[in-house]
Amino acid sequence: MVGFDLIKAGGWLMAPLVACSLVATIIIIERLLALRRVRVLPEQLLNILRGWVERGVISPEDIKSLPLNSPLGRIVATGLDYRHRNREIRRERIEDTGRHIVHELERFLSPLGTIAAISPLLGLLGTVAGMIKIFQIVSVQGNSNFSLLSVGIAEALLTTAAGLTVAIPSLLFYRYFHARVDALVVKMEQETLKLIDVLDAETSEGVVRQP
Numbered sequence: 001m002v003g004f005d006l007i008k009a010g011g012w013l014m015a016p017l018v019a020c021s022l023v024a025t026i027i028i029i030e031r032l033l034a035l036r037r038v039r040v041l042p043e044q045l046l047n048i049l050r051g052w053v054e055r056g057v058i059s060p061e062d063i064k065s066l067p068l069n070s071p072l073g074r075i076v077a078t079g080l081d082y083r084h085r086n087r088e089i090r091r092e093r094i095e096d097t098g099r100h101i102v103h104e105l106e107r108f109l110s111p112l113g114t115i116a117a118i119s120p121l122l123g124l125l126g127t128v129a130g131m132i133k134i135f136q137i138v139s140v141q142g143n144s145n146f147s148l149l150s151v152g153i154a155e156a157l158l159t160t161a162a163g164l165t166v167a168i169p170s171l172l173f174y175r176y177f178h179a180r181v182d183a184l185v186v187k188m189e190q191e192t193l194k195l196i197d198v199l200d201a202e203t204s205e206g207v208v209r210q211p
Contacts, residue, residue: 011155013126017162020115020122024170027108031173035105035180040071041187049076053194056201058083071101072188076195083199090199094192101188105181109174116170123163130156 033039048062058080068077078097082090133155 011126011129011159013122013129013159014162017119017122017126017159017166020119020170021166024112024115024166024173027112028169028173031108031112031177034107035177035184037184040105040184041191042067042070042073045070045073045076046191049191049195052198056198058198071105071184072191074101075188075192079192079195079199087200091196094196098188098192102181102185105184106178109177109181112170112177113174116167116174119163119167119170121163123160123167126159126163127156130154130159 044065045067048059048066051062052058063080066076067073075094075097079090079094082093085093130153134153
């Protein structure tokens with residue numbers, strides 16, 4: 001009830017700030033789950049890729065047990081689908097799949113960054129609106145009616161505080177998720193290059209095994 005009273009006291013600009021807060025919370029929770037290392041780079045898949053690199057050959061038994069429902073798994077699946085094609089086509093398809101995956105990993109980060117940018121501006125707008133209300137009250141009734149002046153003061157302060165409260169965690173998570181995506185992309189690139197080397201070696205030696 002106290003929270004609702006504060007929102008009401010902050011004026012109409014609290015509505016978009018509350019909406020921004022809800023959207024940011026949903027995005028943060030969704031990205032925390034989506035960008036887990038175990039989901040993007042499953043350990044089982046990494047172990048199989050390491051085995052292929054060590055042996056220099058792709059095992060048909062391993063292909064059947066590959067967890068291909070992860071971002072890295074989709075890249076591996078693309079490489080295996082085109083392993084009988086020439087090197088240029090195979091690399092082009094893998095890179096194309098990688099670009100789509102990077103785009104998916106960065107999904108919703110732009111809206112989160114937008115929320116982090118506009119929330120303080122909404123708070124500032126609320127501050128200006130509150131100050132205008134104070135000046136209107138003073139011009140009409142003078143500065144003796146503190147109860148009316150407090151309405152404008154509350155609106156000015158609450159919207160500023162609300163805007164910063166939404167913007168600060170949104171900006172922190174926006175930066176964190178970008179760093180997280182960069183780290184995951186680097187790791188996927190490393191594993192993809194190892195896979196391409198194995199596929200190139202098998203193709204050049206003519207010993208590609210059927211699954």
